[in-house]
Amino acid sequence: GAGVSQTPSNKVTEKGKYVELRCDPISGHTALYWYRQSLGQGPEFLIYFQGTGAADDSGLPNDRFFAVRPEGSVSTLKIQRTERGDSAVYLCASRSRGGSIQETQYFGPGTRLLVL
């Protein structure tokens, strides 16, 4: 595809429910990132994949959050037992490998999650 896509664009759920957020990176990009952005703040890092494996998951806030990338392309961020504090915009970014231009992370439009 032309850019990073994320689905759904908006998700409203009730406290305690399970949600899945999907990210389709730019074709051929081996690195994939998830960030979370609260209102009025900059994005905060959650997890980084290089290929299929999670190279750095130090930003996941607790064990309710989990992410996978089984085939090294599409990634799914999973949130169990959602809480109102999980409400935020979840951003996905992908990056190619090597070279200064290819260091740029390309961001998707985000999924706006609202937990009632």
Place this chain on the structure above:
Amino acid sequence: KQEVTQIPAALSVPEGENLVLNCSFTDSAIYNLQWFRQDPGKGLTSLLLIQSSQREQTSGRLNASLDKSSGRSTLYIAASQPGDSATYLCAPRMDSSYKLIFGSGTRLLVRP
């Protein structure tokens, strides 16, 4: 722990003005630094990327400088236009990691 501060938090200027957005970071061990633009309800668009060995980068009316040792970067916007209205975010990448650490951004409004 890297902390990134952006000043001012908000800025409103008349069209045509030149302006400077400031970014400071506490840990100078960075690999590079990116400036992004975010429009309301949208994702982030990369504007400029400066490697740690560089002092500045230019793209059109935008110029970004980096003083790694003092932990500062500035984004200069020349001849501002209403279409420049957006939130501008700076994000250094640490030497030891591939993740970006973002500031809270500067919300810019350029009035016609």
